[in-house]
Amino acid sequence: MPVTAATRHLDDRYQVTIVGAGPAGLAAAVAAREQGAERILLVDRDAEPGGILRQCIHSGFGLQAFSEDVTGPEYAHRFVERVLERDVDVLTDAYVTDVSRDLRVKLMSPSTGVTSVETGGVVLSTGARERTRAQIRIPGERPAGVMTAGLAQKMVNLHGYLPGQRVVILGSGDIGLIMARRLILEGVEVLGVFELLPHPSGLGRNVVQCLDDFGIPLHLSTTVIDIHGHDRVERVTVAPVDEERRPLTDQAWDIPCDTVLLSVGLIPDGELARQLHLSLDQRTGGPVVTSTYETSLPGVFSAGNNLHINDLADWVSQEANVAGAAAADVALGRVRARQDVAVTPGTNVRYVVPHTLSTDLTQTVSFRVKEPIYGDTILRVGEAHRRKVRAVVPAEMVTIKLGPKVLESFAGETLRVDAIPAAAADDLAAAGDDEQ
Amino acid sequence: MGEHRHTATIDAGESDTFAYLCTGCPLGCRLEVDVVDGDVIEVRGFSCKKGERYGAQEHTDPRRAVSTTVWLVGGPVERLPVRAAEPVPKDAVLSLVRELHGLEVHAPVEVGQTIATDVAGTGIDVIATRAVQPKEQLPVAG
Numbered sequence: 001m002p003v004t005a006a007t008r009h010l011d012d013r014y015q016v017t018i019v020g021a022g023p024a025g026l027a028a029a030v031a032a033r034e035q036g037a038e039r040i041l042l043v044d045r046d047a048e049p050g051g052i053l054r055q056c057i058h059s060g061f062g063l064q065a066f067s068e069d070v071t072g073p074e075y076a077h078r079f080v081e082r083v084l085e086r087d088v089d090v091l092t093d094a095y096v097t098d099v100s101r102d103l104r105v106k107l108m109s110p111s112t113g114v115t116s117v118e119t120g121g122v123v124l125s126t127g128a129r130e131r132t133r134a135q136i137r138i139p140g141e142r143p144a145g146v147m148t149a150g151l152a153q154k155m156v157n158l159h160g161y162l163p164g165q166r167v168v169i170l171g172s173g174d175i176g177l178i179m180a181r182r183l184i185l186e187g188v189e190v191l192g193v194f195e196l197l198p199h200p201s202g203l204g205r206n207v208v209q210c211l212d213d214f215g216i217p218l219h220l221s222t223t224v225i226d227i228h229g230h231d232r233v234e235r236v237t238v239a240p241v242d243e244e245r246r247p248l249t250d251q252a253w254d255i256p257c258d259t260v261l262l263s264v265g266l267i268p269d270g271e272l273a274r275q276l277h278l279s280l281d282q283r284t285g286g287p288v289v290t291s292t293y294e295t296s297l298p299g300v301f302s303a304g305n306n307l308h309i310n311d312l313a314d315w316v317s318q319e320a321n322v323a324g325a326a327a328a329d330v331a332l333g334r335v336r337a338r339q340d341v342a343v344t345p346g347t348n349v350r351y352v353v354p355h356t357l358s359t360d361l362t363q364t365v366s367f368r369v370k371e372p373i374y375g376d377t378i379l380r381v382g383e384a385h386r387r388k389v390r391a392v393v394p395a396e397m398v399t400i401k402l403g404p405k406v407l408e409s410f411a412g413e414t415l416r417v418d419a420i421p422a423a424a425a426d427d428l429a430a431a432g433d434d435e436q
Numbered sequence: 437m438g439e440h441r442h443t444a445t446i447d448a449g450e451s452d453t454f455a456y457l458c459t460g461c462p463l464g465c466r467l468e469v470d471v472v473d474g475d476v477i478e479v480r481g482f483s484c485k486k487g488e489r490y491g492a493q494e495h496t497d498p499r500r501a502v503s504t505t506v507w508l509v510g511g512p513v514e515r516l517p518v519r520a521a522e523p524v525p526k527d528a529v530l531s532l533v534r535e536l537h538g539l540e541v542h543a544p545v546e547v548g549q550t551i552a553t554d555v556a557g558t559g560i561d562v563i564a565t566r567a568v569q570p571k572e573q574l575p576v577a578g
């Protein structure tokens with residue numbers, strides 16, 4: 001079974017066109033086919049499908065999708081095989097430059113030139129971008145040697161270049177933690193990870209396996225306040241921060257290094273969403289969507305990191321299953337779900353996706369908390385559902401499945417999603433009882 | 437990061453308790469492992485059986501999933517992702533990866549193909565995690 005297959009012939013009309021062949025695009029293509037769409041086009045600007053998984057060589061993928069722990073490339077391989085078995089047109093090395101509001105997808109590639117296809121449904125699965133230095137406003141000079149952790153990951157894992165010899169990592173996102181270990185294994189010195197917040201923003205297992213195992217220090221409530229060097233980074237100044245996250249400059253110290261990796265988070269790649277004037281959610285940076293992940297423009301769907309930043313490729317695949325199937329439904333003229341319940345973030349919840357739910361569907365509500373709660377926690381979706389969990393942390397997305405039975409009596413209402421300590425929830429319930 | 441460190445607290449009686457963070461899944465349960473005379477007698481704090489096994493294993497014989505890359509000749513990119521076919525003793529991780537440093541693999545490659553055997557005396561093989569077509573067979577777009 002080949003892992004790359006390029007389309008030799010491009011039709012001018014497809015039922016479903018999918019932009020981006022990462023885990024979201026691959027799963028959407030499979031689901032669209034299973035739902036009955038016959039002409040499906042999957043486009044990616046890279047030379048091969050797989051998206052970011054091609055450079056995520058570590059394990060930790062597939063526990064939900066395959067009940068097996070596999071690496072990123074293996075996870076991608078399995079989905080690429082599924083796509084190729086289903087006779088989907090896969091066009092690689094092709095950049096989608098524009099999607100028009102009447103669903104014409106314009107693309108550009110060495111093999112097709114500039115061309116456009118008409119489509120019945122579009123899935124935007126273009127992934128995310130990394131936050132850069134400008135977005136987090138570090139002062140200082142602009143020497144070489146400052147780059148995002150994901151770019152360093154691509155250099156090391158796909159092309160075999162090392163970013164430097166003495167590295168400081170700013171931000172404790174998963175990519176930064178994974179790269180700390182990766183660089184140590186390649187013989188590079190990793191001098192420390194500096195996190196502005198009082199807790200790591202990456203997963204606990206990555207703190208243990210990528211930092212603790214190799215004795216790499218994690219400095220919490222500490223940040224890089226200055227980067228020095230003319231042509232190349234020579235040293236950074238770091239300082240602890242107070243409760244309001246203001247650097248305590250009198251306690252600052254310098255670290256000689258030649259490279260600074262930024263691991264300060266991802267944001268959905270919103271280029272096509274903006275072109276299409278889709279309604280965007282300021283909290284996620286992605287489009288506002290229904291429970292089948294349809295955006296404010298009928299026929300346009302969003303899934304994966306293009307919709308909101310996911311920590312697990314498995315969740316991405318599940319989301320894209322729904323989006324791909326729904327795109328096929330729309331293309332085939334089937335009736336849409338009701339979307340008659342609204343959901344909105346409440347106490348200690350940063351964002352909720354999707355933005356509406358249907359009383360006639362079983363759907364998944366995904367959200368992230370603002371502050372970690374270690375200990376019994378109540379997750380509440382309005383009056384419709386509550387679940388008790390052991391802990392919640394911002395690094396781990398929470399998902400709750402809600403079906404017609406649970407939602408039935410809430411048509412027309414807005415459900416607030418809360419994540420609160422169990423003790424506080426009991427107090428609230430007691431207070432509520434008193435009022436009655 | 438005190439809560440993630442492996443801390444030992446000596447009990448007034450005769451058992452020691454060690455704290456570990458279960459890495460079996462992203463939930464990250466906080467485990468406590470009770471040890472008497474070097475034997476694990478109880479693991480607490482897990483949410484599933486995997487965590488109970490992990491706690492005992494992490495105390496007696498810690499192992500890690502290991503991934504790295506080697507040079508790839510005749511492929512679409514310069515590096516081939518590989519992994520240890522089974523979990524590697526924690527102390528052997530660095531030597532296993534370093535032994536692979538100069539290795540070159542020629543396309544074509546299959547997923548799961550053995551790239552090196554008994555690496556760094558661990559008895560563990562290293563396998564490819566992606567497939568690579570021979571160059572002349574790469575499909576041509578257009």
Ligand SMILES: Cc1cc2nc3c(=O)[nH]c(=O)nc-3n(C[C@H](O)[C@H](O)[C@H](O)COP(=O)(O)OP(=O)(O)OC[C@H]3O[C@@H](n4cnc5c(N)ncnc54)[C@H](O)[C@@H]3O)c2cc1C
Nearest residue numbers: 020022023024044045051052060096126127304305312313
């Ligand atoms: C360092 C790192 C570590 C991770 N670790 C784990 C882990 O251990 N376990 C886990 O389950 N998950 C992990 N994840 C998360 C998971 O990999 C991502 O959530 C997932 O890959 C996102 O998939 P996606 O399809 O939305 O985006 P991507 O994989 O980014 O795919 C987007 C694709 O769209 C293409 N594209 C973008 N714009 C265009 C355009 N205009 N035209 C054509 N093509 C375009 C891109 O080339 C790319 O191929 C990790 C992520 C990172 C970055």
Ligand code: SF4
Nearest residue numbers: 458460461465483487
């Ligand atoms: S005990 Fe089970 S649920 Fe908890 S982290 Fe370990 S594997 Fe996950």
